[in-house]
Amino acid sequence: MTLHRSLLAASLIATAAVVSVPSAHAADTLGGNPVPGVCMLSREAVFAQAKVGQAASERLGQLAQQARTQLDDQRKPLDTDLQNFQQKAPSLSEAQRKQQGEALQQRMQAYQTQAGELNQRIQLTRAKAMQRIGQEAEPIVASVYKSHQCGLLLDRDSVLGGNMANDLTGEVVQGLDRKITTLSFNLEPLPAAQGK
Template identity: 50%
Template sequence: MIVRSLVASLVVLAAGSAASAQTAGGDRPAAPLASGAQPLGGPVVPGVCLLSREAIFANAAVGKAASARLAELTRAAQAEIDAERAPLEAEAQALEGQADSPQIRTRRQALAENWQALQRKAAHTSREIDATRAKALERIANEAQPVIAEVYAQKNCGLLFDRNSALGGNFANDLTADVVRALDANIRTIDFERERLPDTQPEASAPAVR
């Protein structure tokens, strides 16, 4: 597809790591162990807490809502490109096998220029979708930050580590599930439209039109 789908790369960032994003609520990520090795555990370390931001985005209602909205915007953007691509493909098919002539050369040149214009538009649309995703993530992160701080204080944490970086141990001080519940109580959805970027931005390498 010309405009790459965001569903996998969106706020549901969870898709990137099944272990870290599995139910923000009870299951903890297991440490990778050699065959026959004993699972890591140990006592709770007072003041040391864990958090998975990916699992928050994946499991909180607002993250799911943002994911669905981004998927909707991505489909609409793809439909725009597809609508312009269809007549170009029809013209290319019509010109296939045509004997060379000034008129045919003119049509082929116009077709090549239109393909290039569509490629540029597709690349620009992809950047707009990426900008939309980044802004949605930022909004959710801003909503989550005070909630994280509140849960952090309630649990008497002195240090907060990324849960995904922990190789093993006692995960009793994982704040993720509590943060998801608190965030759900504060906000469940956000509304946003596709970001519109100026056409003068430097162009990334345009994806091939198929």
């Protein structure tokens, strides 16, 4: 049951990572003068605020829910068989207990392997969706960077304080929304095992 819960938690974390929005302009409270040529961008906020990022997050949530449902459907008969085995174990011979116990253990290991594989597939799918959004955003970032005459681009989420006059995030989100609003994808397959 712990592995099933860890898959659920990982799925939720993966989904939440797409939509988490850092406290916008938290660094703006210190103010100060804008530094010419120094611009900032919050990649996380772009992914969270752009329509395509929201669509990707929603799709990842659907895929994670499908994976949880699939695992639940497989876990229920396994749990029933485990309970039945525990109830009748005292009346079985040692050989029968060993044989049935080993069979149940193999089924549990197969279930845990599948849960781990589904978790990996969700993570791969998330990474590929984020990569695709990043590729779509790249020329927009370059254009906005050039139009603001930036000489240096910093990660806004890593800045402790300062003037946010040259924060490109909003313009990049708008540009991305004009370019793409949705993304279609399914669970990625696991990469082929090495050496096969």
